[in-house]
Amino acid sequence: MTLTQDSTPMPATTPTPATTPMPRIGDKAPAFTAKSTQGDVSFPEDFAGSWVIFFSHPADFTPVCTSEFMTFASMQDEFAALNTKLLGLSVDGLFSHIAWLRTIKERIEFNGMKDVEVTFPLIEDITMEVSSKYGMIMPGESSTQAVRAVFIIDPEAVIRAIIYYPLSMGRNFDELKRAIIALQTADQHAVATPADWRPGDRVIVPPAGSCGTAKERMEGAEEGVECVDWFFCLKDVEPAGR
Ligand code: BEZ
Numbered sequence: 001m002t003l004t005q006d007s008t009p010m011p012a013t014t015p016t017p018a019t020t021p022m023p024r025i026g027d028k029a030p031a032f033t034a035k036s037t038q039g040d041v042s043f044p045e046d047f048a049g050s051w052v053i054f055f056s057h058p059a060d061f062t063p064v065c066t067s068e069f070m071t072f073a074s075m076q077d078e079f080a081a082l083n084t085k086l087l088g089l090s091v092d093g094l095f096s097h098i099a100w101l102r103t104i105k106e107r108i109e110f111n112g113m114k115d116v117e118v119t120f121p122l123i124e125d126i127t128m129e130v131s132s133k134y135g136m137i138m139p140g141e142s143s144t145q146a147v148r149a150v151f152i153i154d155p156e157a158v159i160r161a162i163i164y165y166p167l168s169m170g171r172n173f174d175e176l177k178r179a180i181i182a183l184q185t186a187d188q189h190a191v192a193t194p195a196d197w198r199p200g201d202r203v204i205v206p207p208a209g210s211c212g213t214a215k216e217r218m219e220g221a222e223e224g225v226e227c228v229d230w231f232f233c234l235k236d237v238e239p240a241g242r
Contacts, residue, residue: 022135025162029054029153030133034089036121037097041087044157051084051180052153055171056136056146060092060100064170067110068148069101071173073118082180082241083155086120091131091146094124141166152179154187184240191237199239207231 023030029052033042043054055072057065072086079086090097101118108114125131125146136146148165160183165171182193191203205225208214214230216222227233 020132020135023133023151023159025159027159029151029157029159032130032133034123034125034130035094036087036123037094037101038119038121041121041123043087044153047085047087047153047157049083049155051082051155051184052087052151053079053084053176053180054087054089054134054151054153056089056131056134056149058142058145058147058167059090060096061103064168065090066100066104066108068170069104069118069122070108070110070113070116072120073116074113075173075177076120078177079180082177082184084180088120088122089125089130089136089146090122091125091128091137091144093126097122097124138164150176152176152183154183181240185237188240189237191235194234199242202226202234203237205233205235208233 029044031043033040035041044052057068059065069088072088076086092100101122105115105117108116123130128137131137131146134149134151136149137143138147141147145167147167148169148171150161150163150165150171151159152161152163154160161179163171163176163179178198181199182197185199185203186192189203191205194201194204197203205222208217208230217225217227217233218230220227222233225233225235
């Protein structure tokens, strides 16, 4: 840090996209417009009212990414049933995206999937403008490719969960679906989900906010609520998507 003549601290460098703070859970998802394999995308307007899984992948025509795209595409209806849309990004150009998705449909078989058509938008980000806004470029891993980032964004365009994987590791799609169901279930019933929660398991009731409620709960006064201790109470709810 240097000082100006009137002793005001002056930053040594102007912030660049790479030093833009990453959006965090609870922040509004940064808005952007981009070209995609399904036409121009304006985020968040084009996704109003839906949950969104916005994810980045390192590069087209790479095997792990190919396996992930086939899996995303084959689960698209399951996500749609959870009011969830998919949106992909890599720093490759649009023609590369188009050629890669055509190759996937025409030639690639994986895990029993074949003839897979990717119909969700894959945006191009050659300038890294969008990936930089979202903290998808991690120079320690690669300064020329995005890592495998996942942003789960709610219908109000608020970021609700962020998951990162390195280049070498394909994502766990059961976990992505479980995360959407857990977030939606928590919202619908004002509850939380315990470790390793699966849809259908009991959920956590928010802790008692007064000594009176704590006592009532321990005495079994709240129907359907079972307390292990006053602060640790569980109940059954209908999970989202059923
Ligand atoms: C892949 O998708 O296979 C991949 C991409 C970048 C680095 C390593 C693997």
